[in-house]
Amino acid sequence: MAQFLASELEALGAEVHQRPLGKQPGKEHLDLPPVVIARYGNDKNKRTILVYGHYDVQPALKEDGWATEPFDLTIDSKGRMYGRGSTDDKGPVLGWLNVIDAHKKAGVELPVNLLCCFEGMEEYGSEGLEEFIHSESKNLFKDADAVCISDNYWLGTEKPCLTYGLRGCNYYSVSVSGPAQDLHSGVFGGSAHEPMTDLVNVLSKLVDSQGNILVPGLMDLVEPVTEEEKSLYGKISYSMENLHESLGSETSIHPTKERTLMARWRYPSLSIHGIEGAYSAPGAKTVIPAKVIGKFSIRTVPNMESRDVNQLVFNYIKSEFAKLNSKNTLDVWLQHDGKWWVASPKHWNFSAASKAVKQVFGVEPDMTREGGSIPVTLTFEEATGKNVLLLPMGSSTDAAHSINEKLDRRNYIEGIKLLGAYLHYVAEEPIGA
Amino acid sequence: MAQFLASELEALGAEVHQRPLGKQPGKEHLDLPPVVIARYGNDKNKRTILVYGHYDVQPALKEDGWATEPFDLTIDSKGRMYGRGSTDDKGPVLGWLNVIDAHKKAGVELPVNLLCCFEGMEEYGSEGLEEFIHSESKNLFKDADAVCISDNYWLGTEKPCLTYGLRGCNYYSVSVSGPAQDLHSGVFGGSAHEPMTDLVNVLSKLVDSQGNILVPGLMDLVEPVTEEEKSLYGKISYSMENLHESLGSETSIHPTKERTLMARWRYPSLSIHGIEGAYSAPGAKTVIPAKVIGKFSIRTVPNMESRDVNQLVFNYIKSEFAKLNSKNTLDVWLQHDGKWWVASPKHWNFSAASKAVKQVFGVEPDMTREGGSIPVTLTFEEATGKNVLLLPMGSSTDAAHSINEKLDRRNYIEGIKLLGAYLHYVAEEPIGA
Structure with a gap:
């Protein structure tokens, strides 16, 4: 998969390196899969956006209960694209490649330098990656101006969100x-x-x-909750019905959306x-x-x-x-x-993404946190000292890690536009905003 | 194993039947192993003792940690006879056959009729046996005067016991x-x-x-404990050291032997x-x-x-x-x-066994209960309406169900004498005692 991804990126004109991570601890006869580093554009006058994704997936067997072959992409009449990795995280990774491809085909120059870091051990605890990111912070990643990770999900199925915090x-x-x-x-x-x-x-x-x-x-x-902070939760597009749907039961603890979201994020x-x-x-x-x-x-x-x-x-x-x-x-x-992670959602990285959502979907995104962890987020923040944005492509119903994982065609196509628009708005954001 | 046992019993002159128990529930392609029924002696003027044992054993693989091949009987220099089933329950079953053999060789008539019921599914919950015993209570087992089961263990390693209760x-x-x-x-x-x-x-x-x-x-x-009952526990050959040895730790709850035995049996x-x-x-x-x-x-x-x-x-x-x-x-x-089971230890079945212990080992046996269950005990009592005696051959260190199961040569040889002596004393006990 690393080889395939590297070839595709090279074909698009990126400068690609496959960086070894050594042996798998405890299984010393196995090389860890390499990190695919791709640099597209190297213009000192442009911002550099460091993009992270992963090309490995969870295991899957048809016998686990899949309705389709998990490693054959199968699209149903409602545009649901079923397949292991469709939403986690091959779809979003491919989205970045599609953005480059679309710009090339349209004859439009990419307004930023893109620096991709795609790993192959995310589903196994990102073995070896943390050390790699820290050791390359003053080298490979030194000119990154901000980080964007597309590896999480909308809170529901209709409204996009930007994610600024993790427990x-x-x-x-x-x-x-x-x-x-x-x-x-x-x-x-x-x-x-x-x-x-x-x-x-x-x-x-x-x-x-x-x-x-x-x-x-x-x-x-x-940290005590402020009144201002409390007021943020009411606006989020989420309902108790959404919770009950994802639980598959009505065994929720709290009576309201606001208290539920705070219990989950805050x-x-x-x-x-x-x-x-x-x-x-x-x-x-x-x-x-x-x-x-x-x-x-x-x-x-x-x-x-x-x-x-x-x-x-x-x-x-x-x-x-x-x-x-x-x-x-x-x-x-x-x-x-x-450790938990909370970014400033007022940073230009978030403003740009917010404008991109408005452009592509016609709505203001919800500003969300997540209850779970994505450890690489904090690693990138600590190693680069730059703002990290989580910009999800998939929706809450995608069943990442489960049988019948899917990505909706709408989320994929509009998601590619979103990633592209984000890069354009990033280029326009004033310095130091 | 059923075939082997039947052949051995036939060679001794017993009248042997292998009784089918039908198919294994849930595995209908498999016949349950037969019950081996052997009748040795059929003299209306003698008592008939119904003897139960089982010829199946727990699974065992050398890789589980056995020091010797589990299915090769291996005797060490201390006379410990290692092998799966040595104590549970092939040794005691063989003991009954040795008793018949010894009488034949010595030219001494067996003083009772022996009716053996040896099953092959004890370690799997005696599948099919309970129904069999009940259905044969007025037929095969109708002339049994008492029941003797040798399938449990001494409380320690030195002193024999007779067991009259189970939780x-x-x-x-x-x-x-x-x-x-x-x-x-x-x-x-x-x-x-x-x-x-x-x-x-x-x-x-x-x-x-x-x-x-x-x-x-x-x-x-x-049932409330009487003062008389309390006084029984002090005499039992057992100590807190015995408990700690079998626990492999000193994490006992009670400070005394008496309270420990009551917690275990009563x-x-x-x-x-x-x-x-x-x-x-x-x-x-x-x-x-x-x-x-x-x-x-x-x-x-x-x-x-x-x-x-x-x-x-x-x-x-x-x-x-x-x-x-x-x-x-x-x-x-x-x-x-x-259900729990408690027999009367004053019945002639117990008196006879007690005299046999005195004869063979030179001591009065401890009268014990056990904390665990041997369901067939209650089944025999209910089906035959006769007194059931548990007359153990092995000791507390035999490691039934574990790796390195063994039977001490002393327990085996003296145990055969015990079973034989028991039959002689049974024949001498007054009716209605």
């Missing part, structure tokens, strides 16, 4: 261990402290059914993902697991610093466990963390 | 479901009720870290086994599971009736869930139940 994520493991091996619950039930009993008890103290995080002090780390949340080491298969097994590991994560927001969050979480869990008077052993640790 | 087991599933499919915790964390949060909360209300069952009313179903216990549908693999996954099913079981004792236990459990769980004010859906149901 971070601190992922924790908490283990409880006791006996040296799994025990028979008939023989030992009642006479030994059971790790699963203790773990379930500790996990039950983390969050309540209404989503309130019960870790003392944690909410004090959250406040932290805590989810319990599962338990490793306990019996997890269908059926019945009368085991007392010897060691169980609970997994939970906290989505973080400004101004929660990872270290502070960890300290509060560790202290709280240990003190709750101590209350149980169990002879079992508890341990809790951070598996990984990724 | 029952009610196994429950409790499911909580909400969204139509698994959700991304970044996108939906904080805005939807999470099934895992609710389930963990409900499970945490079932039992505390000290093993106390929190279901209101449940302990009221337990009181109910509740164990949480695991959760189906949540993330259970190593590593990290930021999923909000759509539907999770908690598994727990209650070991039951006299006089807990399954129906009463279910009602208390269902009502309590539903009322605890209602307190959460969650829009998710909870369901709770019984997966299976097996």
Whole structure:
């Protein structure tokens, strides 16, 4: 795929390098797929826009339940283009190539220098990319004036959005261990402290059914919401029906759109993902697991610093466990963390994108955040020191990572126009705006 | 194995039938392994002892961690006979055949009629056997005067025991479901009720870290302990060191042997086994599971009736869930139940076994119960209406179901003598004792 992408970019006249990232950690016989770096235009008088995308996709097998062959692009009568990667992220990546191609065919000069960074390990945690971006910040990426990433989605299906914030994520493991091996619950039930009993008890103290995080002090780390900020949510094109549709149920916590969006973007949340080491298969097994590991994560927001969050979480869990008077052993640790990100939506990078949306779709875009993480966003911001814009092409119904992933033809065609128009408005924006 | 066993029994002069049990439910192309029925002696003036054992074993692969080939009997310098099935239950089954053989070789008539019932699906839930036993209760098994099962273990390694009670087991599933499919915790964390949060909360209300069952009313179903009964536990050859050795840790709940044995045999216990549908693999996954099913079981004792236990459990769980004010859906149901069993240890069947222990080992046996279930025990009692004795051959260190299963040569050789002596004392016991 890297080779194909490099060939296409070369055919368009870009200067292309495939940059190796070394071996895959833990699988040293495998080269990591290269980063495809393409430079189109090198005019000192033009702004340089650094564009990121990825050419790898999630796995897919027709047997998973796809209605069509996942690796054959299949377009239905409603213009839905089905195929793995259609929306995540091959469609948007191809969009940038289409923009160059369209300019060439129309005989219009591209108003900016385009610097593309397309990776092939995004779906596997962007292995090797963070180091690469940091090490090239003063070299390959030094003349970038702003960054644009098209790798997320509209909030709904009708209205485009620009995304200026992401939550971070601190992922924790908490283990409880006791006996040296799994025990028979008939023989030992009642006479030994059971790790699963203790773990379930500790996990039950983390969050309540209404989503309130019960870790003392944690909410004090959250930046207070201003009245001005509150007023932003009412304008967003989103409804409780949209939420219920994507849940496939009406099991929403909050009664209004505003509170829902704030819960998703503006406040932290805590989810319990599962338990490793306990019996997890269908059926019945009368085991007392010897060691169980609970997994939970906290989505973080400004101004929660990872270290502070960890300290509060560790202290709280240990003190709750101590209350149980169990002879079992508890341990809790951070598996990984990724910081939240919030950009200034008043930067010229966003103004240009906003004008492009108005031009192509005839509406003002919604200014959104996302509840999830796209770690490369923060990496680019930190490494280049420049404003990063998330400019999505696909819609909320595209089913990225699921079966029957698709990109609507309208989103694709208008999306190409959007990316092109964005580059023109970027070129027109006053310096320092 | 059935064929081998039948041939051996025929060679000893027994009248042998292999009785089919039909097809394996859900795998209709497979015949269930037959029950091997062997009758040795048919003298109306002798008592008839119905003997149960099983010729199937747990699966075993050397790669599981066995030090020796699991299906080659390997005897070490300490006389430990390693091999799958050595103690569970091929050794004891073979013991009955050795008893017949020894009598023949010594020219001594067997003082009872022996009626053997050896099955081949014990490790798979005795598929088909319960129906068979009930349907043959007035036919094949009608002249049984008592039942003897050698398929459990000594409490320790030195002192033989006779087992007169088993706990029952009610196994429950409790499911909580909400969204139509698994959700991304970044996108939906904080805005939807999470099934895992609710389930963990409900499970945490079932039992505390000290093993106390929190279901209101449940302990009221337990038969009160008499002072006389309390005094029985002190005499049992068992120690906290034995418990800690088998746990591989010192995570015991109770400070004394007496309270430990009562917790194991005399009181109910509740164990949480695991959760189906949540993330259970190593590593990290930021999923909000759509539907999770908690598994727990209650070991039951006299006089807990399954129906009463279910009602208390269902009502309590539903009322605890209602307190959460969650829009998710909870369901709770019984997966299976097996009743507790307590025999009279004053019956001649036990007296005979007790004398046999004294004869062979020179000590009075401990009268024990077990915390786990051996469902066929109750089935034989109910179907025949006769006293059932559990007369173990192996010791607590035999590692049935684990790697490196073994039977000590001493337990085997003395065990054969024990089974034989038991039959002689059975013949001598007065009628109606």
